[in-house]
Amino acid sequence: MKIEKLVYGGFGIGREEGKVYFVPYVLxxxxxxxxxxxxxxxxxEAKLKEIIEENPDxxxxxxxxxxxxGGCDYLHIKYQAQLKYKKAILQEIFQRIAKIDIEIDNIIPSENQYFYRNKTQLKVDTKSGKIGFYKKNLNEVVEIDKCLLVSEEINPVITNLKKVIPLLPVLPKEIHIFSNQKEILLKFIYKKEPRKIILTKDRVKKFIxxxxxxxxxxVEKDGKIEKLRFVGQDYLIFDxxxxxxxxxxxxxxxxxxxxxxxxxxxxxKHIDYDKVADLYCGVGLFTIPASKICxxxxxxxxxxxxxxxxxxNKKLNNLKNVKFYPSSTExxxxxIKYFSPDIVIIDPPRAGLTKEVINQLVNISNLKKIIYVSCDPATLARDVKLFxxxxxxxxxxxxxxxxxNTYHIESIIVIER
Ligand SMILES: C[S@@+](CC[C@H](N)C(=O)[O-])C[C@H]1O[C@@H](n2cnc3c(N)ncnc32)[C@H](O)[C@@H]1O
Known part of the structure; x- marks a missing residue:
């Protein structure tokens, strides 16, 4: 078959005898x-068997x-072309869901298409001790020696974890690695609470x-991850x-x-009024610099x-004009209404905003501008349509x-009254 286009999720689509086929790793x-x-x-869903005619990308x-x-979807596509396809997918999603033709004003490529992740989540096969990532759409571990996406200092950690972890009496099901390039944190996720502390600080420093x-x-309980204990520093500082x-x-x-x-x-760039509300603010990534301007x-x-x-972070950056609220946006x-912001920054998880949040925001008469940061184009299109x-x-x-190198699309849409 001939592949018509790429769609969100890392697939290309083609048609044969009236049926639509979803195929990964095509163009x-x-x-x-x-x-x-x-x-x-x-x-x-189909598997790619052979390429008869290649796309020059x-x-x-x-x-x-x-x-x-299962980690990468686009390593078969030249980096500039990945951006071109992501743009087309974003536009197509807006057309399909919001019935809007959007122009993409700026595309900002990553300085390096590799070695960019300051965090990774390794999967462990607790029976065999294999460490790696899951296969695409399967809970089966593919053993890896190194990953092209993680920041350089993380790969030697993976190599050493592969040596050390299989020797432990109880194997974790996942190992999460966090780095700010100078310091590294590790999270071991177990299926059941291990009976005793297995790793010591000295051993981790020496062998990992x-x-x-x-x-x-x-430990994983009812689909949630609960902390049992933490040894040493439990945070990183990013500059x-x-x-x-x-x-x-x-x-x-x-x-x-x-x-x-x-x-x-x-x-x-878009903070040009006095009062800013940063919803889904995390550790204040946008709130902190925004409060320097507003x-x-x-x-x-x-x-x-x-x-x-x-x-x-407010204290660390000597700020007085910012207040943080521990609450859901809902x-x-x-x-938020009482604060009456001129600008709202929104950076929600994939699910996007609830209708109630949108209805209440549009009722703030002072609100002039919304800066919507999104990692899910479909919910973004749905929400922007409502605005x-x-x-x-x-x-x-x-x-x-x-x-x-993955199908994920991050976009920032600025909307004004
Ligand atoms: C995509 S992150 C963005 C964080 C921050 N803007 C940043 O860039 O670092 C989304 C954040 O929303 C938080 N979150 C999830 N559901 C929320 C809700 N209903 N109300 C407020 N925050 C929520 C999460 O804990 C997470 O920190």
């Missing part, structure tokens, strides 16, 4: 041979695990990495564009070390730990590539 206009693997109601993947490991300053044991941020191991922090400064600058700012965040970090709507129906207009659309 538009490629002539391919596929074999069906799963028949769904509306489409068939195709390149040889630099990673030997590509196709097997001298950069490790803290590590902790966690970005003259601002300092403390991010605890359990707080959200952006993953692409090259793009964080660009993300902040993109948001800051008169007064508030941050709202559901994670108590992240709010503690944000308050720490429960803080009265506080537009309530009298807002798109002023600027940016695609900032936070996740090179």
């Amino acid at each position: 538009p206009d490629e002539e391919v041979v596929v074999s069906p693997i799963k028949e769904k109601k509306e489409y068939i 195709r390149t040889k993947p630099e990673c030997e695990y590509f196709g097997l490991c 990495s001298p950069l490790v300053v803290g590590f902790g044991d966690y 970005i564009e003259g601002f300092k941020y403390k991010a605890s191991v359990d707080s959200f922090f952006q993953v692409n070390k090259f793009q964080i400064k660009n993300l902040i600058n993109l948001v800051l 008169k007064e700012a508030i941050g709202v965040e559901i994670s108590y730990q992240a709010i503690k970090d944000a308050n720490f 429960k803080a709507l009265q506080i 537009i129906e309530n009298g807002f207009k798109i002023k600027e659309t940016n695609l900032i590539d936070m996740f090179p």
